[in-house]
Amino acid sequence: MFRKTTGxxxxxxxRPDENFEPYEEHxxxxxxxxxxxxxxxxxxxxxxLDTREATxxxxxxxxxxxxxxQVTAHDDGRAVFAAKxxxxxxPDGLGVRGAVPPLVGSAFVAHGPQIVAQILLRGIDGPIAVxxxxxxxxxxxxxxxxxxxxxxxxxxxxxxxWGGAEGALPEAEVTPLREAAAGRQSWQGGAELATIIAGxxxxxxxxxxxxxxxxxxxxxxxxxxxxxxxxxxxxHGDLGQGAETTPRLAGLPAAYIVKQLxxxxxxxxxxxxxxxxxxxxxxxxxAGLGAYYAALRVPSTATATLGADLAxxxxxxxxxxWSLKVPACFSCxxxxxxxxxxxxxxxxxxxxxxxxxxxxxWAGGQRKNATLDLMTHISTALSPQDRRAVADxxxxxxxxxxxxxxxxxxxxxxxxxxxx
Amino acid sequence: MNRYLPLSILALGILAFATLMxxxxxxxxMSQRSVPPELQPYxxxxxxxxxxxxxxxxxxxxxxxxxSPDQAPDGDRGWGRPSVSSDYVFDSPHQLxxxxxxxDLLNIGARLPSAAWQLTHLYQPRAIFDxxxxxxxxxxxxxxxxxxxxxxxxxVPADFAPPGGVVVARPEALDLVAYLLSLDRTYPAPIDGLRxxxxxxxxxxx
Numbered sequence: 344m345f346r347k348t349t350g351x352x353x354x355x356x357x358r359p360d361e362n363f364e365p366y367e368e369h370x371x372x373x374x375x376x377x378x379x380x381x382x383x384x385x386x387x388x389x390x391x392l393d394t395r396e397a398t399x400x401x402x403x404x405x406x407x408x409x410x411x412x413q414v415t416a417h418d419d420g421r422a423v424f425a426a427k428x429x430x431x432x433x434p435d436g437l438g439v440r441g442a443v444p445p446l447v448g449s450a451f452v453a454h455g456p457q458i459v460a461q462i463l464l465r466g467i468d469g470p471i472a473v474x475x476x477x478x479x480x481x482x483x484x485x486x487x488x489x490x491x492x493x494x495x496x497x498x499x500x501x502x503x504x505w506g507g508a509e510g511a512l513p514e515a516e517v518t519p520l521r522e523a524a525a526g527r528q529s530w531q532g533g534a535e536l537a538t539i540i541a542g543x544x545x546x547x548x549x550x551x552x553x554x555x556x557x558x559x560x561x562x563x564x565x566x567x568x569x570x571x572x573x574x575x576x577x578x579h580g581d582l583g584q585g586a587e588t589t590p591r592l593a594g595l596p597a598a599y600i601v602k603q604l605x606x607x608x609x610x611x612x613x614x615x616x617x618x619x620x621x622x623x624x625x626x627x628x629x630a631g632l633g634a635y636y637a638a639l640r641v642p643s644t645a646t647a648t649l650g651a652d653l654a655x656x657x658x659x660x661x662x663x664x665w666s667l668k669v670p671a672c673f674s675c676x677x678x679x680x681x682x683x684x685x686x687x688x689x690x691x692x693x694x695x696x697x698x699x700x701x702x703x704x705w706a707g708g709q710r711k712n713a714t715l716d717l718m719t720h721i722s723t724a725l726s727p728q729d730r731r732a733v734a735d736x737x738x739x740x741x742x743x744x745x746x747x748x749x750x751x752x753x754x755x756x757x758x759x760x761x762x763x
Numbered sequence: 764m765n766r767y768l769p770l771s772i773l774a775l776g777i778l779a780f781a782t783l784m785x786x787x788x789x790x791x792x793m794s795q796r797s798v799p800p801e802l803q804p805y806x807x808x809x810x811x812x813x814x815x816x817x818x819x820x821x822x823x824x825x826x827x828x829x830x831s832p833d834q835a836p837d838g839d840r841g842w843g844r845p846s847v848s849s850d851y852v853f854d855s856p857h858q859l860x861x862x863x864x865x866x867d868l869l870n871i872g873a874r875l876p877s878a879a880w881q882l883t884h885l886y887q888p889r890a891i892f893d894x895x896x897x898x899x900x901x902x903x904x905x906x907x908x909x910x911x912x913x914x915x916x917x918x919v920p921a922d923f924a925p926p927g928g929v930v931v932a933r934p935e936a937l938d939l940v941a942y943l944l945s946l947d948r949t950y951p952a953p954i955d956g957l958r959x960x961x962x963x964x965x966x967x968x969x
Contacts, residue, residue, distance in 0.1 A: 366765055406954055568879060571920045577877030587874035587949065588841030615892045616880065619920060646951065649838040650831075650845075696841040696874075703839055731838065 420500025423493050426657055427485065427741070428501075430678040436505045444473035444480075446505040451533075454540050456498035456512035457520070461539070463494050464517075464524040466744060468640070469532025469549035477547050480532045483679070483741035486524060487643035487692070491517040529640075529744075561631040564624075572623040575632065578616075582641040587648075587696045593641040594692075594743030597633035598685030603712075604629045611712040637684075643692035643742045647735035649699060651728060656736025659729060667724040672733065675717070681743045686714060691740035698734035706730070796849045796957055801950035804853045805942070812942025815935055816858065819900070826860035827869040827946070831958070843870035843949055847956030850948045865897060872947035881940045882917045882932050890923040903936035 425434065431443045438445035446452050451473065452459060466484035470477055485494065492514045499511040530536050533546030557565075566581075568574035575592075579585050583592035592600065606612035608621035624632070647653065658664070660680065663671040673680060675687050682689030690698065704710035705722035713719075722730065805813060816822075829837040831845040838844065846869055851857050875881065880891075886904050888895035906928040910916045915937060917930040924930070932940075952958075 364765070402955075568918065571918050573877050573879040573883070573918060577879050578875065580876070586876065587843060587870060589874055589876070619891065648844050648949070696838065696843070699839050700841050727836070727839065731832070 420493075420496035420498070423489065423497040424500055426661075427488065427679075428497065430661070430673060431482075436501075438473075441476075442478070444471060444476070444478045446501055448474045449505070450474075450543050451536065451540065452502055452506035455506065456495075456502045457516070458536075458540060459498040459501050459506075460494050460512055460517055460520050461524065462530065462536070463489065463498060464521055465527060466529035466741075467532060467536075468529040468744065469534065470547040471533035471536070472544060472546050473533075475544075480530075481744040482529070483681075483691070483744045484524075484529055484642065485741045486521065488739055488741040491521060494521075557635055558631055560628065561635050564628060564632060565635065570623065572620050573616075575620075580644075583636050583639050584641055584644045585694055585697065586644065587694055588700050589694075590697045591641075591643075591645065591693050591742075592636040593639035594682070595636055595688050596682055596684030597630070597637035599682070599688045600633035600636055601629045602685070604632070606712040613709055640744070641742065643738075643740075645692050645694045645738035647695055647738050649695050649731040649735050651731035651735045653732065653736055653739070655729065656732035656734070659725075659733045660736055664729075669721050669724050672737075680737055680740050689743040690737045692742035693734075693737050695731075695734040695738040698737050699730050702730040702734065703727075793848045793957060796847075796955055797953065798852050799849055799950060799953050802850065802852065802948070803945075805945060808938050808941040809945045810942075811935075812938035812940065812945075815903075815939040816942055817856070819939075821868075822858045822860040822862075824860075824862055824864035824897070825866065825868045826863050827857075827867065828859045829867050829869055837867060840866070841874055842867045843873065844952055845958055846948060847952050847958045849953055849956060868943070869946055869948055872944040873949045876944060876947075878940050878944060879918055881943055882915070882936060883919060885936060885939065886917050886919060886930055887923045890920050900936070903933050903939065904930050905933055907931050 432438050432446055433443075436446035438447075451462065462482070463485045465486070467480040467482040469480050471480040472478075489497070495512045495514045495517045498517075503511070531549035533543065534549045537543045537546045563569065564572070565575045568577065575583075578589050579592050580589075585591035603612060604617075604621045604624060607614060607617040608624070610618070621629075659669065660672045663669045663674070672690060675683065676690050677683045677687065680690035682691075701710060702718075702722045702725065705718040706725070708719075711719060725733070828846050829842040829844065832838055850869070851859075882904075884891055884897075885900050887899045887901070888897040889899070904917060906925045907914070908928050910929050910931055915932040917932055919925075919930050
């Protein structure tokens with residue numbers, strides 16, 4: 344389709360030359376654009392304000408939390424006693440016949456809060472006669488688990504309630520006691536306590552503590568390693584303290600340690616590093632290592648690092664949660680989480696990250712090496728928050744009191760020049 | 764193009780605003796934070812190891828910033844508490860990283876404190892984890908027929924050991940391990956620690 348060209352020529356088009364620069368007259372910004380810009384600016388400003396507020400709220404919460412933990416959490420020691428002492432000494436202070444000495448009518452408690460505080464700070468490891476009966480004294484040191492304030496409160500509470508003594512122990516007086524107790528082993532039963540308390544009834548003599556040395560072969564495995572096998576201490580620490588996901592071994596039941604090593608070797612429990620180590624160990628070496636770590640008494644280095652709800656963790660440990668069909672942790676793992684040889688390991692003073700990772704492993708099916716399949720059900724029933732909560736709570740408990748051979752631990756400390 | 768001046772002013776203004784909000788203001792905010800008393804400056808060996816870490820490009824696969832529980836399950840993984848700005852005061856340049864092809868390394872010195880383990884792992888990761896995709900760094904080691912006194916012999920499982928000889932760590936490997944072991948921020952977070960508080964700050968459950 345062609346148009347017919349008419350005879351009239353089209354006007355010549357004026358084209359700019361190549362040096363032409365377009366020139367723009369001034370014109371206002373269109374109103375919609377301006378509104379959008381203003382709205383964006385307002386929005387940005389609001390977001391900034393909002394997050395600033397969030398940050399300062401979180402900051403205050405964190406400070407409050409620290410202050411709570413350190414100062415005001417427990418009004419008069421009652422709560423601390425219920426959480427830390429009642430599982431052994433019973434809420435009424437009557438103890439357990441033949442196993443845990445009563446606080447009611449105890450000559451030690453009657454001597455006032457300073458003595459109670461010193462026992463709390465060092466623990467007891469030797470026979471002790473209370474109210475006419477002799478007990479096998481194994482009380483953990485609470486130095487790592489309780490602050491000065493809490494020790495002052497619980498010591499005052501115990502003496503006020505059962506010792507018949509008036510007067511409270513001020514927090515400031517705990518600090519020198521703690522310094523005096525630092526680095527020292529626990530009280531060797533009533534005999535050593537009698538040296539600081541006059542007028543006690545006759546106390547049984549503490550047994551000799553120079554029990555056997557660590558066998559050379561075990562010591563070499565622990566501290567030097569062999570061939571393809573790294574030294575135990577290189578990961579688990581000189582005294583089996585562990586850190587983060589490397590578990591604390593000090594105080595675990597010997598039979599439990601041996602079973603885990605066997606399981607690593609046979610692939611029932613998965614850990615690539617431990618599989619290599621366990622493959623290089625003879626059965627008698629495993630037994631030696633189990634005995635060595637079970638006998639170690641070492642202060643706790645664990646803290647609550649997962650930022651979880653400690654009250655919830657305490658409830659799970661002491662009562663469980665029957666709406667989830669979860670029993671109390673302590674009902675199997677022993678009072679205060681000290682473990683029950685040979686099947687149930689100690690949980691007290693275990694690192695939060697390790698406990699949580701194991702609970703997750705049970706729930707996720709990566710760990711399934713138990714003789715009784717209890718932990719799979721329990722871990723699955725717990726929410727991730729609950730697992731963190733109970734792990735954090737266990738990390739704050741005082742470490743397991745050793746049952747045998749505290750000398751071994753002392754030798755190790757001297758050998759390595761480490762101060763607990 | 765006749766409006767050079769307003770365009771330049773606007774461009775410079777945007778740049779200045781961004782610098783103020785992204786560099787200067789955070790810088791002032793962070794410089795007010797104290798150095799945690801438990802945090803030590805790097806020693807010379809650790810600093811040399813740090814340079815190795817940088818030059819080997821570890822940051823391309825490993826981060827150094829454990830997150831808070833409302834952002835990632837890093838605590839459950841055992842990577843440690845959420846880091847705060849003052850954890851990095853001695854780091855220049857920082858090695859925060861974003862890729863997590865491998866695990867976060869900020870607390871590797873606390874959770875795997877074994878120098879012997881680290882050496883084996885650097886020499887051949889698959890000697891320990893058969894599924895590992897981390898490259899080995901054999902050039903940080905040398906193979907000798909017998910170890911001289913003072914040599915650090917690396918424990919290598921038989922399947923991965925070189926035929927007829929022992930693996931000995933070069934100084935570079937020892938420095939790198941010293942740096943890795945110095946990555947330990949497990950002390951309690953300082954109260955004035957500065958970190959991303961995300962959305963949990965407004966009382967929502969993490």
